[in-house]
Amino acid sequence: MSDYLWFEGIPFPIIEYEKEIIEEIHNKFVFRDEDTVILTYPKSGTNWLIEIVCLIQTKGDPNWIQSVPIWDRSPWLESQGAYPLLINKEGPRLITSHLPFHIFPKSFFSSKAKIIYVIRNPRDVLVSGYFFWTMLSTLIPTVAYGSWFEHTRAWLSMRERDNFLLLSYEDIKKDTKSTIKKICDFLGKKLEPDELDMVFKYSSFQAMKENKMSNYSLITEDMAPNGLDLLRKGTTGDWKNHFTVAQAEAFDKVFQEKMAGFPLGLFLWE
Numbered sequence: 454m455s456d457y458l459w460f461e462g463i464p465f466p467i468i469e470y471e472k473e474i475i476e477e478i479h480n481k482f483v484f485r486d487e488d489t490v491i492l493t494y495p496k497s498g499t500n501w502l503i504e505i506v507c508l509i510q511t512k513g514d515p516n517w518i519q520s521v522p523i524w525d526r527s528p529w530l531e532s533q534g535a536y537p538l539l540i541n542k543e544g545p546r547l548i549t550s551h552l553p554f555h556i557f558p559k560s561f562f563s564s565k566a567k568i569i570y571v572i573r574n575p576r577d578v579l580v581s582g583y584f585f586w587t588m589l590s591t592l593i594p595t596v597a598y599g600s601w602f603e604h605t606r607a608w609l610s611m612r613e614r615d616n617f618l619l620l621s622y623e624d625i626k627k628d629t630k631s632t633i634k635k636i637c638d639f640l641g642k643k644l645e646p647d648e649l650d651m652v653f654k655y656s657s658f659q660a661m662k663e664n665k666m667s668n669y670s671l672i673t674e675d676m677a678p679n680g681l682d683l684l685r686k687g688t689t690g691d692w693k694n695h696f697t698v699a700q701a702e703a704f705d706k707v708f709q710e711k712m713a714g715f716p717l718g719l720f721l722w723e
C-alpha cells in the first residue's frame with residue numbers, strides 16, 4: 454500500500470497529493486456562490502464535462518480550450534498545485550474534484566456553489582481505470598478514491614438540491630446536445646443554435662483526442678513513461694468485452710446489495 458496516501462479511510466495516489474493539503478481543503482477551503490464544481494468518481498467522464506463547460510463559457514469559441522491545459526482551466530481541488538492557484542483566483546471558479554462526500558470542503562454545504570456530478574456504469578469505470586492506471590509509473594494496487602459505491606451513494610443523497618445537477622456518461626453519450634442544453638440551464642447560460650453546434654463539435658471524442666491541451670499528452674514522462682491515453686475508447690458497455698460471465702454475475706450481486714434503496718431509473722445503462 455506504499456503507493457497510496459491514506460486519508461479518512463480513502464486511498465489517494467501518492468503523486469500530486471499531500472495529507473496536509475487534503476485536510477486543509479476539507480476544513481478551510483471557502484467556496485464562493487459563483488463557483489462551479491465538476492465532481493466525479495474517476496474515469497466517469499470528468500474531462501469531457503470540463504471541456505463542455507469551458508466551451509459553454511466561451512460560447513463555443515475553441516480558443517481557450519486549445520491554448521490552456523485542461524487542469525489549469527479547471528484545477529483539481531485536492532491536488533497540490535491547484536490549491537494555491539484556486540484560493541488566489543478571482544471571480545467565478547471552475548473546479549474539478551473526485552473527493553468523496555465526507556472529505557469535501559465543509560464550506561460547500563452552506564454555499565450556493567454549483568456541483569455537476571457525473572456517474573457512469575461502474576463496470577465501464579473499472580475497465581477504463583484498469584487501462585489508465587496501468588500506464589502510470591506508480592503501480593496502483595487498489596482503487597484510488599475508495600469505493601465507487603460509497604462515493605456514488607453519498608453524493609446521490611444531494612440529488613434533490615437546486616445547486617446539484619446529476620448527469621450520467623451514458624445520457625451525455627446518447628444525446629449530447631440535450632445534455633449541453635441542460636447544463637446551460639443549470640448554469641444560467643444561453644447559447645444560440647450555432648454556438649451550441651460549436652460546443653458539440655469541439656467537445657467530441659475526436660476533437661478532444663486531437664487537442665493536446667485536453668488529451669493528457671502534456672503529462673511528463675516521469676509520471677507516464679509510455680504516455681497516457683485518456684481518450685481511450687469513449688464508448689458505453691465496453692465492460693462486456695472484458696468481464697467474464699462469472700464476473701458480471703458477481704458484480705450484479707454486489708451492485709444490487711450496495712445500491713439497494715435507490716430508484717433503478719437512476720442507473721440506466723447496459
Ligand code: PPS
Nearest residue numbers: 495496497498499500501581657658684685686687
Ligand atoms: S479521469 O482520469 O478520472 O479524470 O478520467 P475521466 O475524464 O473521468 O474519464 C475518462 C473516460 O472518459 C472518456 N471520454 C470521453 N468519452 C466520450 N467523449 C468524449 N469527448 C470523452 N472525453 C473523455 C475517455 O475516453 C475515458 O473512457 P474510456 O472508456 O477509457 O475510453
